[in-house]
Amino acid sequence: MATSNVNESCPQQETRNPIAVYPFYRYGKITILSTPAIKQDGAKVIQSIENFNSRETDVILCSSMKSDDLYGGWFYFTREFEKAIENKTANVLSVTFEDLKLIPIQTGKKMANFLDVNISDELIKDIFDKCAFDNLKDNKIDESRDLDPEGNSTLWRKGIIGDWKNWFTVYQSEQFDQFYDKEMKGYNRLKRIGGPFFPFIEYKSITLPPMPPIVKDVHNFMDSLRNFNSRETDVILCSPMKSGTHWVHEIVSMLLHRTTEYNSHGELNFCNFECQSDWDRLEKMNSPRFFHTHLPMEYLPRKHVENDTIYGGWFTFTKQFEKAIVEKRGSILPVTFEKLKIATISTLLEMASFLGISVDDSFIKEIADKCAFENLKKNKIDTTVSIHPEGRSTLWRKGIIGDWENWFTVEQNELFEKLYHRAMEGYAVDFIYYSPKH
Secondary structure: OOOOOOHHHOOHHHOOOOOOOOOEEEEOOEEEEOOHHHHHHHHHHHHHHHOOOOOOOOOOOOOOOOOOOEOOHHHHHHHHHHHHHHHOOOOOOOOOHHHHHHOHHHHHHHHHHHOOOOOOHHHHHHHHHHOOHHHHHHHOOOOHHHHOOOOOOOOOOOOOOOHHHHOOOHHHHHHHHHHHHHHOOOOOOOOOOOOOOOOOEEEOOEEEOOOHHHHHOHHHHHHHHHOOOOOOOOEEEEOOOOOOHHHHHHHHHHHHHOOOOOOOOOOHHHHEHHHOOOHHHHHOOOOOOEEEEOOOHHHOOHHHHOOOOEOOHHHHHHHHHHHHHHOOOOOOOOOOHHHHHHOHHHHHHHHHHHOOOOOOHHHHHHHHHHOOHHHHHHHOOOHHHHOOOOOOOOOOOOOOOOHHHHOOOHHHHHHHHHHHHHHOOOOOOOOOOOOOOO
16 A cells, blocks of 8 residues: 555554554655645745845855655765855855764864854853764754654664665665765765765875865965974974874873873863864963874974975984984984883883982872873773774773784784885884793
């Protein structure tokens, strides 16, 4: 039995069990959810919207629905707005779900700037804390439960990136890729990338992450960084990715501020060079200023350091700093993950001495305790959990020496040894590959 009638017009015996029914209205190329006004006279409502006397100060939130049938579907919706952005036919700010998940603070600032709203960093952070997925899910009224036959929410799902992998087979994913490429041909600004995605930016011999100032104008950003007015008292934490950056950042922060309280002076991104969009703001900071970067030495501020893969890779990064140490260019203290793990107290004392900070043994021991792996993992905010498709941390792993043995086969280890000795020939960098208890 089939009918085009809405629920109220169906035979009584067929409507004993309540079901969710959505009457739709067809208008031109698109299908619209039939609200009471549209049900009464859809054409008149659409024409009234088109002729509506909007103001320059109006803010219109335009978003596609989860369904790809309603309102012309995601492809039609997205192409229309992309066309408007490219042709500059309207004042449009494009914000993706992934933008809001991966770089919420930067995206919030971009939205505030677009809306011409002068807002403090503290308020931006408060807004995005209140608007975190779980907070909205817990605190906002969800009328979609009234429509679902089993009382489930169709408004709030998981709030993660990459859930498609739990639904698509490999074959379906390949089919969708082909379909997407065909539908979005000519729209190169948007690329579909499964899971947590980072549209990397190429610059000379290195690849950079898509921080807003880098995306906006990578050449201007790198010039601003190289010409940054650094001070003799500046401390710059330079580290390759996944090498214990957050660990050392917390230790140095405690030493500089002479406290064992966890850093409350701003997120790591606040002092990260790659995230800076307002270099004048840094000029107003009191000394000693504390910065961080994953960039190789050749891209650091000229005044401070006179003279692949992302950020040029570990080999490039390490060789440049090792060369600078040998040539006595700049004031550099090399600290390895293994050294911090095995000789924590003596390494912290060495770091304090390098920073010109007078400390006693009890203070150093308290820092060592507060900055122990499990304590940091338990007490520090971990934004990577919201990025990972399964909600896992990509910031805190095991915090141990020698975990490579659980990943490398004997053959892979031999290949890596050859690669390492070839790439690091002439550089005397010694590593401890096993825990002392091994």
